[in-house]
Amino acid sequence: MGQKGEAKRVQIVKAANDLFYKQGFGATSFADIAKASGLPKGNFYFYFPSKDSLLNAVLDDRVQSLQSKLQSFEHNYATPRERLLRLAEMPIKDFENITRYGCPMGSLSSELGKCCEELETRTIEMFDVLKNWIAGQLTEMGQSPAASQATARHILTTMQGAALMAYTYGDPVWIEDTVAHMKATIAAL
Amino acid sequence: MGQKGEAKRVQIVKAANDLFYKQGFGATSFADIAKASGLPKGNFYFYFPSKDSLLNAVLDDRVQSLQSKLQSFEHNYATPRERLLRLAEMPIKDFENITRYGCPMGSLSSELGKCCEELETRTIEMFDVLKNWIAGQLTEMGQSPAASQATARHILTTMQGAALMAYTYGDPVWIEDTVAHMKATIAAL
DNA sequence: GTCTATACCTTGATAGAC
DNA sequence: GTCTATCAAGGTATAGAC
Numbered sequence: 187m188g189q190k191g192e193a194k195r196v197q198i199v200k201a202a203n204d205l206f207y208k209q210g211f212g213a214t215s216f217a218d219i220a221k222a223s224g225l226p227k228g229n230f231y232f233y234f235p236s237k238d239s240l241l242n243a244v245l246d247d248r249v250q251s252l253q254s255k256l257q258s259f260e261h262n263y264a265t266p267r268e269r270l271l272r273l274a275e276m277p278i279k280d281f282e283n284i285t286r287y288g289c290p291m292g293s294l295s296s297e298l299g300k301c302c303e304e305l306e307t308r309t310i311e312m313f314d315v316l317k318n319w320i321a322g323q324l325t326e327m328g329q330s331p332a333a334s335q336a337t338a339r340h341i342l343t344t345m346q347g348a349a350l351m352a353y354t355y356g357d358p359v360w361i362e363d364t365v366a367h368m369k370a371t372i373a374a375l
Numbered sequence: 376m377g378q379k380g381e382a383k384r385v386q387i388v389k390a391a392n393d394l395f396y397k398q399g400f401g402a403t404s405f406a407d408i409a410k411a412s413g414l415p416k417g418n419f420y421f422y423f424p425s426k427d428s429l430l431n432a433v434l435d436d437r438v439q440s441l442q443s444k445l446q447s448f449e450h451n452y453a454t455p456r457e458r459l460l461r462l463a464e465m466p467i468k469d470f471e472n473i474t475r476y477g478c479p480m481g482s483l484s485s486e487l488g489k490c491c492e493e494l495e496t497r498t499i500e501m502f503d504v505l506k507n508w509i510a511g512q513l514t515e516m517g518q519s520p521a522a523s524q525a526t527a528r529h530i531l532t533t534m535q536g537a538a539l540m541a542y543t544y545g546d547p548v549w550i551e552d553t554v555a556h557m558k559a560t561i562a563a564l
Numbered sequence: 565g566t567c568t569a570t571a572c573c574t575t576g577a578t579a580g581a582c
Numbered sequence: 583g584t585c586t587a588t589c590a591a592g593g594t595a596t597a598g599a600c
């Protein structure tokens with residue numbers, strides 16, 4: 187596949203990523219992606235054998251974004267506590283999107299679980315990246331591996347709940363309260 | 376509408392309720408409901424003018440179930456703390472369904488938010504019933520109205536997060552840990 | 565490699581017989 | 583009131599021209 191082909195592939199994934207987030211995977215048709223990307227819809231099947239395959243590419247992209255984000259935390263902040271605090275307040279910065287479209291990981295996971303189990307396992311991958319990174323920070327802070335996992339689960343659970351409720355009510359107050367609570371918890375660890 | 380007609384209506388709502396929970400609203404077709412209820416699909420439009428209308432009937436049913444459940448808590452347990460503890464441990468009893476299909480309220484809310492805003496407001500109704508009941512118990516325990524609302528939001532947020540994560544991972548540990556944590560919080564109030 | 569045209573299926577909804 | 587047959591629309595996916 188040539189240079190131009192790769193660029194087009196990226197273009198498709200980019201448009202699909204956005205639409206899968208804002209409309210959901212099932213509600214997004216190839217016609218939608220064609221309109222958003224400016225590419226004719228028959229072309230997609232040259233790059234992706236199926237819609238599921240396209241979603242897989244989108245998930246690859248999201249995992250990579252998440253990993254580089256976490257890496258930037260490690261680079262920019264010296265202590266694990268500081269890193270976790272920055273992570274916890276991320277939903278504040280993104281509250282508009284979360285309130286309107288939900289958490290990119292949580293809402294997709296919720297949707298895929300109902301229809302396609304194979305794809306659901308891919309979303310677990312994404313959550314695992316985040317969970318294990320959080321647990322790693324906690325271990326670095328002196329928690330045992332088991333305790334780190336439990337605390338990481340607690341943090342993920344709370345943030346996902348906040349995103350879902352803020353999305354349901356269309357009100358960021360659910361995020362604000364939860365983030366404040368979470369930051370206090372982390373600071374006290 | 377006669378007696379038999381009403382019975383059939385209930386039968387349709389019952390089958391739809393189950394399928395909307397286990398497969399999702401969008402993924403459930405009239406053909407599915409026909410197969411599950413044993414009724415021919417062309418018949419549905421005599422009872423419901425549209426699929427949305429059927430969902431509304433399902434939501435009415437769920438709200439009523441929820442309200443009678445909460446009423447039974449009031450009847451069976453003397454103190455608000457006891458009632459909240461019983462509510463908090465409900466997901467434990469239902470962990471198998473939640474792990475497989477998610478929370479009936481949360482997963483539906485997540486799905487509807489992406490497609491139909493009018494129906495999304497109906498799910499808020501359901502959450503409000505629960506939220507305001509929890510807040511009422513907390514007020515009875517001496518919390519101020521504002522604090523009661525904030526605590527009720529916190530409880531709802533946490534339980535929804537636990538349901539979503541248990542569903543995503545297909546693992547009830549997310550529920551067990553969260554319920555234990557929640558019960559400790561309530562007991563300490 | 566790129567794009568058009570279209571096949572084929574499933575969906576929600578309707579028309580009309582009984 | 584109840585049910586069968588069918589419609590129009592929109593979906594994914596494919597065939598094949600260029």
